[in-house]
Amino acid sequence: MKALKPDTIAPPFAAYSHGIDVTAKRLVATSGQLGLAADGSIPEGAEAQADICLANIDAILAEAGLDRANIIRLNAFVTGREHMAGYMAARDRYLEGLPVLPASTLVIVSGFTCPEFVVEIEVLAAENA
Amino acid sequence: MKALKPDTIAPPFAAYSHGIDVTAKRLVATSGQLGLAADGSIPEGAEAQADICLANIDAILAEAGLDRANIIRLNAFVTGREHMAGYMAARDRYLEGLPVLPASTLVIVSGFTCPEFVVEIEVLAAENA
Amino acid sequence: MKALKPDTIAPPFAAYSHGIDVTAKRLVATSGQLGLAADGSIPEGAEAQADICLANIDAILAEAGLDRANIIRLNAFVTGREHMAGYMAARDRYLEGLPVLPASTLVIVSGFTCPEFVVEIEVLAAENA
Numbered sequence: 001m002k003a004l005k006p007d008t009i010a011p012p013f014a015a016y017s018h019g020i021d022v023t024a025k026r027l028v029a030t031s032g033q034l035g036l037a038a039d040g041s042i043p044e045g046a047e048a049q050a051d052i053c054l055a056n057i058d059a060i061l062a063e064a065g066l067d068r069a070n071i072i073r074l075n076a077f078v079t080g081r082e083h084m085a086g087y088m089a090a091r092d093r094y095l096e097g098l099p100v101l102p103a104s105t106l107v108i109v110s111g112f113t114c115p116e117f118v119v120e121i122e123v124l125a126a127e128n129a
Numbered sequence: 130m131k132a133l134k135p136d137t138i139a140p141p142f143a144a145y146s147h148g149i150d151v152t153a154k155r156l157v158a159t160s161g162q163l164g165l166a167a168d169g170s171i172p173e174g175a176e177a178q179a180d181i182c183l184a185n186i187d188a189i190l191a192e193a194g195l196d197r198a199n200i201i202r203l204n205a206f207v208t209g210r211e212h213m214a215g216y217m218a219a220r221d222r223y224l225e226g227l228p229v230l231p232a233s234t235l236v237i238v239s240g241f242t243c244p245e246f247v248v249e250i251e252v253l254a255a256e257n258a
Numbered sequence: 259m260k261a262l263k264p265d266t267i268a269p270p271f272a273a274y275s276h277g278i279d280v281t282a283k284r285l286v287a288t289s290g291q292l293g294l295a296a297d298g299s300i301p302e303g304a305e306a307q308a309d310i311c312l313a314n315i316d317a318i319l320a321e322a323g324l325d326r327a328n329i330i331r332l333n334a335f336v337t338g339r340e341h342m343a344g345y346m347a348a349r350d351r352y353l354e355g356l357p358v359l360p361a362s363t364l365v366i367v368s369g370f371t372c373p374e375f376v377v378e379i380e381v382l383a384a385e386n387a
Contacts, residue, residue, distance in 0.1 A: 004286065006317035010294050013371060019288040019318035028133065029202040029253060030148040032234030036139050059135035060148035073287040073380075077236050081369060105290030105380045107335050108368040110237040111210060113142060122202075122234045124287060157262065158331040158382060159277040161363030165268050188264035189277035206365050239366040240339060242271060251331075251363045 001072070001100050001128055015092050016104035020072045024126035028064045030057055032077070032120040034112060042116040046078055046086030053121040054094045061125055068094065070125040073103040077120045079111050087119050130201070130229050130257055144221050145233035149201045153255035157193045159186055161206070161251040163241060171245040175207055175215030182250040183223045190254055197223065199254040202232040206249045208240050216248050259330070259358050259386055273350050274362035278330045282384035286322045288315055290335075290378040292370060300374040304336055304344030311379040312352045319383055326352065328383040331361040335378045337369050345377050 004019030033056040035049025061067055078087050112120050133148030162185040164178025190196055207216050241249050262277030291314040293307025319325055336345050370378050
């Protein structure tokens with residue numbers, strides 16, 4: 001897995017790669033994860049919810065014998081610009097120390113299945129050939 | 130194609146998998162499909178429109194010799210929470226009986242190419258190696 | 259890479275394919291690109307911003323030795339229906355002359371990292387086996 005970071009374009013806004021090049025042996029696609037805690041509660045704030053989404057993604061990847069280092073792209077949706085900082089803080093912590101940072105797309109949308117959710121995250125991951 | 134359903138996280142809200150693990154020989158990506166009927170009309174309601182989107186996806190997959198059992202992930206967008214139930218009813222019917230349910234992401238957005246459309250669906254599918 | 263265009267469904271609204279079938283040797287996923295010019299300015303209008311997004315995508319693909327002919331799917335988000343025409347004009351120009359047109363999904367969302375941005379584009383690309 002190789003990061004694509006052409007120096008002719010502005011560097012990424014945060015800790016992600018502009019692109020990822022991978023010779024994929026296996027692919028893992030996750031569903032969009034929401035901030036539903038194990039006890040059924042929904043914590044307030046994008047950061048706490050994103051922490052749950054990302055922990056879920058770890059658990060899903062682990063079922064396939066993979067981990068966060070295998071993520072090609074994170075696609076995140078938040079319900080308002082005020083939730084971006086919290087999501088980005090959770091994402092930065094999640095990706096910290098990875099040798100190759102995944103690609104990342106972040107979009108503000110109108111909502112998810114329940115009004116309490118302020119962030120949803122899905123990933124595409126790959127095992128290198 | 131294997132469903133990833135870690136028991137440490139809440140089960141899916143509906144009939145989909147938290148993640149899919151696939152050794153892909155071929156990939157098929159569809160464009161976002163809209164609820165445009167063959168006669169050029171746009172039926173009212175998310176369920177009727179989603180039925181068309183999903184029938185289109187079947188037709189596209191069939192061109193590649195694949196079918197709905199090859200779908201890795203469904204990405205759906207609806208224009209309001211009131212359209213979720215209709216979309217989910219169509220999706221549940223569409224996925225009924227599949228041995229492995231695809232991953233699924235559902236987001237509320239502001240709209241599509243024409244104001245009459247209330248749902249848009251794209252899929253990523255794969256033929257197993 | 260093969261275009262999937264079943265004749266049982268309405269033809270694409272514009273210059274894209276309903277689906278793409280590819281035996282992928284390598285995959286490239288880009289981050290969502292925004293209309294930030296090299297000098298740090300953000301031009302007005304979806305068309306000018308989309309031109310920058312697509313030039314960035316070319317640069318990212320080039321780092322992997324690929325080009326726009328390798329794009330499987332373009333996923334674009336605009337912040338209003340009034341920005342669709344500008345985005346589509348940029349996309350049509352970008353895809354002109356390609357032997358196989360990629361799949362394409364276009365959705366109206368609420369916004370991106372900065373309010374000045376009106377369009378965001380990501381792609382999934384593949385090198386044929």
